[in-house]
Amino acid sequence: MAAGAWAGTHSDALTFEGFTSGVGAMLMGRRTFDVVSAMEGPWPYRDMPIIVATTRPLTDAPTTVAPHSDDIAVLLRRAQELAGVKDVYVDGGDLVRQALAAGILDELIVTVVPVALGSGIGLFAGLDHPHLMTVRNVAKDEQGLVQMTLTAA
Numbered sequence: 001m002a003a004g005a006w007a008g009t010h011s012d013a014l015t016f017e018g019f020t021s022g023v024g025a026m027l028m029g030r031r032t033f034d035v036v037s038a039m040e041g042p043w044p045y046r047d048m049p050i051i052v053a054t055t056r057p058l059t060d061a062p063t064t065v066a067p068h069s070d071d072i073a074v075l076l077r078r079a080q081e082l083a084g085v086k087d088v089y090v091d092g093g094d095l096v097r098q099a100l101a102a103g104i105l106d107e108l109i110v111t112v113v114p115v116a117l118g119s120g121i122g123l124f125a126g127l128d129h130p131h132l133m134t135v136r137n138v139a140k141d142e143q144g145l146v147q148m149t150l151t152a153a
Helices: 004-008 016-020 030-038 072-083 093-101
Strands: 023-029 050-053 065-068 087-091 107-112 133-140 146-152
Touching: 023 030, 023 072, 023 093, 030 050, 050 072, 072 087, 072 093, 087 093
Parallel strands: 023 050, 023 087, 050 065
Antiparallel strands: 107 146, 133 146
């Protein structure tokens, strides 16, 4: 995915393993859960406790995954209890927007993949007002993807 000068740029982005080592629990949207569950290979989050925001029952979910239905603040508090002193990873466009709108997201790591999907739900689509963020870091991963670390301003 990287070409030209960008291909030769040093890779300094967080790896998945590096990122998840600081995460104690995850709050995941239902669509994200369904996509990850359909992927080939072992469950990528191993024994990390995961709350899936859903009103529908989960079938064949790992034992570390539990469905919950509540507002974002309650879901996040529950995930923080599970995470202990570590971070909570919020995954899924709708949940990220809800957390941002509620003012309870302190850091956002966005990895840009150079693929135009043509459909789907935009990460920030539907926010009712602008949310100022500060760029803390921009990095490149091994494959040439761009990773931005943003904090709430």
